[in-house]
Structures are given as C-alpha cells and as structure tokens.
Amino acid sequence: MTLATDSSLRALVAGLHQGDLSSAALTEACLARLAEREAEIGAWAWCDPEAARAKARAADAVPAKGLLHGIPVGIKDIMHTAGIPTGMGSPIFDGFVPETSAEVVARIEAAGGFVLGKTVTAELAYYTPGKTRNPWHLAHTPGGSSSGSAAAVAAGMVPAALGSQTNGSVIRPAAYCGVVGFKPSAGNVPTRGILRFSGTLDQVGLFVREVTDAGLLGAVLSEADALAEVVPPARPPRLRAVRSPAWPEAEPAQRQMFEANLAALRAAGAEVVEQELPAVFDDAHAVHRTIMAFEAAKQMVPLYVEHAQQMSLPLRQIIAEGLAIETADYRAALARRLDLRLALAEWLGEADAIVTPPAAGEAPATLTHTGSPAFCTIWSLTGVPALTFPVGLGPRGLPLGLQLVGGLNEDAALLASATWCAERIGFSGQPA
Known part of the structure; x- marks a missing residue:
C-alpha cells in the first residue's frame, strides 16, 4: 500500500494484516514525521526511537493476528507504562517509572499494538498547559489536557493516541486540532493505572483520523467487538440539535458552521429537531x-x-x-448527577444522537490556557458517549468541529450516526 502518515488507522490495520505494509515501515514513517515537526509542536513527553523500532521489528517477526498488530500508539503521560517514564505533566513525578502498565495500555499491547511514546499532558491532567502547540498554527493552543495526543495525531506523528476527559479534555483538543476525538460511555473503559483527578468524572478517550477508526480502537479499549465494524445506519439518523447553555460562548464562526452543518444534515435526509435541554439541566x-x-x-x-x-x-x-x-x-451533587443522567435518557427518547458544538470556536491564540470546556461539561457529567469530527475551517484557518452525543452505553449507535453524518458533511485539510 502507499504509505502516508495521515492514513486512517483502519487502512493501516488492513495493510498490516494483508502483508502490504510492515510495522517497521509504518513506525519509520511516524518517526520521520516526528523528527520533522516535534521541535516546533512539542507533542511528546518521551519517545525512544530505537525502542519503537525494536517493537516494530518484533511485530513483523510474527503473524498478524491482533486487531492492532504492529500499530504504534501515543499514550497520554498520565497513564502508567511499565519501564517507561510517566511524568504526569508535573515536576513532582520527574523520574517516576511504573513497574506495571495501565489496563488500557495492556489492552493495546494484547491486541498487538505498542507504545510509540508518551504524549504531553497539562499539569496532572487539569489546567496548566505543557509545551505543546497547535499543528495548524503554532501560536494557538492545541487544547487540553490531552494536548500532546491530539497534536501528535493531527501532525501525522502517530495514527492513534489515548487521552482522558474529566470535563472537555478529549473533545476540545480534537476539535481544535482537526481530528476525531471519541469518549466512550463512562465505565466502559477501565481507568486502573491512570492518574486519578476525579474518580466519578475521569473517562478514557482516544484520538484518530476518521470516525470508523474510533470504533476500531474503541473496540480494543472497551473489549466490545461490536464497535470494530461500525457501519452507517440503514436509515438517516434522528438527531436533536442542542445549542446548550454554553451557546453564548460560541464565536460567530462556530455558530455559522453549526447552522450550516444542520442544513447539510437535513438536506441529506436526517431528521433534525432543534430543541434545548430542559430546565432541569440549568445547574x-x-x-x-x-x-x-x-x-x-x-x-x-x-x-x-x-x-x-x-x-x-x-x-x-x-x-x-x-x-x-x-x-x-x-x-x-452526586445524587443530582444520577438524576440528570436519567433525565437525559428520558429527554433523548427515540432520537439516535444529539448534535452540538464541541467548542466555542477555533483554538484560541494563546499558549497560557487551553480554552473553555463548557460545550463538553454536561456530557462528561452524565457519562454519555461523545464524539467530535472536523467539518471545516474558521476565519483564521484553524479547524472547527461537530460533536455528536449518544445515549448511555449506546456507543455503537453513536458511532454509526457519526459515520453517517461525517460522510454527508465531509472535511478535507491538513496542518502545514
């Protein structure tokens, strides 16, 4: 196959399994892109090229069988990796090398994938950003706290990377960096071996290049085989368009893009009902x-x-x-969270998904903070699955996205609806 560092995860997996691509060649391409752009982007907290090459050679030496066989993956630097430094974005953990890996890392390795390196996180996965810059424009934030993972995938340094979300730390950086970000339903992906910030709200997520890639990696992380072969639904989806209480924060370009997205989905046959969340969500x-x-x-x-x-x-x-x-x-507050989870399920009813902005607009022109997570907060609180994909560029030439939200534990249905929507809206563009 023709190897490009912006190839989809699904295409790379197929090439490796069919023998048209070697893990060594893929890894070398990733390392070449990393060497080309890492100095300016700063997506990586740790990467050992020789160790990555050795893992790739080991993958090529045995028959491909696991779902991710031979695939290098970026791992957010709050996730334990056996024998590999895990700095948590803080000097407090300088020199910390775990003896065992987080469960999500173990699942990737059991599926044949391997750790290419550790991606930069905000300090202890909270607020203060690390060194990472947005690949589309270096003066702009990549979002946080999973900044390195989003930027590394956007820049073609790795085909997939892991992140985590307590508020907006997967969906927002994915939107800012023009990649697909997916946060499965809370509880479907284990958090053992990952820095805990808020045990109730912390959720694992991922970054890839296409919506169907999210199903592939999501299947490994959640051990849900049904996610791996997600296809668009047989009928157009029934969607609820929600501007949400965060709508006043939306920039004009994001508002215009959202309206254009709704029009495109309606024109393609989707049932789009514009309806705000009930007053019970005001708090x-x-x-x-x-x-x-x-x-x-x-x-x-x-x-x-x-x-x-x-x-x-x-x-x-x-x-x-x-x-x-x-x-x-x-x-x-914990009791209210459960009430809101039930209220959301009742309000969503027979609809397939919610469509809503993933962020206020383009990535802000700052490196001192990572932007507002407000468009993600309700979905993180209720633990429902959420996904964003890029839909166009704003006036400053940075990506804008569209977020889809599904019912709790309806991850496969959400991915199916998102696949349908992404195919109808489309997006083309790569960071310089």
Missing part, C-alpha cells in the same frame, strides 16, 4: 464543578502537603475550593 455545570473540585482536593491533598511549591496556582486554587465544599453538598 449541571455547577454540579460538575462541585464533584470535580471535591474529588480533586481529596485526591491531591497528599501531594499538596509535600509538593505545594511544585504545583501551579490554578491547581492549588481548585484544591482549596474543593476542601471548602461540605460533604453533604458533594453527596447532593
């Missing part, structure tokens, strides 16, 4: 904040006691905020 963002701050404080206090001076001001602030929350208020 959803506050509920999310209460849970996240309370749990982050409890999780981070031991680190804070010993390493406060090595923590950024925003991290110290959320710890203080969380410590000030009464336990009764936290428990009430």
Whole structure:
C-alpha cells in the first residue's frame, strides 16, 4: 500500500494484516514525521526511537493476528507504562517509572499494538498547559489536557493516541486540532493505572483520523467487538440539535458552521429537531464543578502537603475550593448527577444522537490556557458517549468541529450516526 502518515488507522490495520505494509515501515514513517515537526509542536513527553523500532521489528517477526498488530500508539503521560517514564505533566513525578502498565495500555499491547511514546499532558491532567502547540498554527493552543495526543495525531506523528476527559479534555483538543476525538460511555473503559483527578468524572478517550477508526480502537479499549465494524445506519439518523447553555460562548464562526452543518444534515435526509435541554439541566455545570473540585482536593491533598511549591496556582486554587465544599453538598451533587443522567435518557427518547458544538470556536491564540470546556461539561457529567469530527475551517484557518452525543452505553449507535453524518458533511485539510 502507499504509505502516508495521515492514513486512517483502519487502512493501516488492513495493510498490516494483508502483508502490504510492515510495522517497521509504518513506525519509520511516524518517526520521520516526528523528527520533522516535534521541535516546533512539542507533542511528546518521551519517545525512544530505537525502542519503537525494536517493537516494530518484533511485530513483523510474527503473524498478524491482533486487531492492532504492529500499530504504534501515543499514550497520554498520565497513564502508567511499565519501564517507561510517566511524568504526569508535573515536576513532582520527574523520574517516576511504573513497574506495571495501565489496563488500557495492556489492552493495546494484547491486541498487538505498542507504545510509540508518551504524549504531553497539562499539569496532572487539569489546567496548566505543557509545551505543546497547535499543528495548524503554532501560536494557538492545541487544547487540553490531552494536548500532546491530539497534536501528535493531527501532525501525522502517530495514527492513534489515548487521552482522558474529566470535563472537555478529549473533545476540545480534537476539535481544535482537526481530528476525531471519541469518549466512550463512562465505565466502559477501565481507568486502573491512570492518574486519578476525579474518580466519578475521569473517562478514557482516544484520538484518530476518521470516525470508523474510533470504533476500531474503541473496540480494543472497551473489549466490545461490536464497535470494530461500525457501519452507517440503514436509515438517516434522528438527531436533536442542542445549542446548550454554553451557546453564548460560541464565536460567530462556530455558530455559522453549526447552522450550516444542520442544513447539510437535513438536506441529506436526517431528521433534525432543534430543541434545548430542559430546565432541569440549568445547574449541571455547577454540579460538575462541585464533584470535580471535591474529588480533586481529596485526591491531591497528599501531594499538596509535600509538593505545594511544585504545583501551579490554578491547581492549588481548585484544591482549596474543593476542601471548602461540605460533604453533604458533594453527596447532593452526586445524587443530582444520577438524576440528570436519567433525565437525559428520558429527554433523548427515540432520537439516535444529539448534535452540538464541541467548542466555542477555533483554538484560541494563546499558549497560557487551553480554552473553555463548557460545550463538553454536561456530557462528561452524565457519562454519555461523545464524539467530535472536523467539518471545516474558521476565519483564521484553524479547524472547527461537530460533536455528536449518544445515549448511555449506546456507543455503537453513536458511532454509526457519526459515520453517517461525517460522510454527508465531509472535511478535507491538513496542518502545514
């Protein structure tokens, strides 16, 4: 096959299984792109080219059988990797090398894939960004906290990468960097061996180049074979168009793109009903904040006691905020979360998916913060599956996306609807 570093994961898997492509050739192409662009983008916290080449040669030495056989994958640097440094985006963990890997890494390796390297994360997966820049425009943020994973896939350094989302840390960077980001339903992908920030809200996600690639990697991570062969539905999907309480944050270009997307989907035959979430969701963002701050404080206090001076001001602030929350208020927020999950399922009804913006607009022209997660908060709170794919470019030449949200544990149905929508809307473009 003709090898391009922007080839889809599915095409690469097919080439490896059919013998038209070697893992060594694929890995060499990834490393060449990494060498070409890493100095300016800064997507990687750790990468050992010789170790990657050895793993590729080992994959080529045996028959292809696993779903990801011979595929190099980027791993967010909050996920433990046996024998490989895991720095968590913080000097507190300088020199930390886990003895065992996170369960998601073990599943990738069991499927025949291997770790190409560790991708940059915001500090302890929260707010303060790392060194990564947006491949489309180096003066713009790639989003966070899974910044390195999104940028590495967008720049063609790796065909797939893992991230995590507590608020908007998969969907937002995917939208900013013009790739597909997928967050499966909460609980469907294990979080063992991953830095915990908010045990209730932390969810594993992934970055790939095409919607069908998300099903392939998602099948490995969730051990759900049905995701691997997702195809568009036989009939046009029934969609709920939701601007959400975050709509006032949307930039004019994102608003115009969303309206154009709705028109295109209707023209293609989809049933698109524009309807806002009921008033019961008015406090959803506050509920999310209460849970996240309370749990982050409890999780981070031991680190804070010993390493406060090595923590950024925003991290110290959320710890203080969380410590000030009464336990009764936290428990009430947990109960509200369950109520909102049920309310969302009832409101969605027979619809196949929600369509909504993934972010306020193009990636902001800053490297000091990673943009607002507001368009992701409700879906992270309720734990439902969410996916974004690129649909066009904004006035500054950076990507804009469209987010689809499905019913809880209806991941395959969401991927099917997203495949249909992505095929009808289309997108072409690569970062320079």
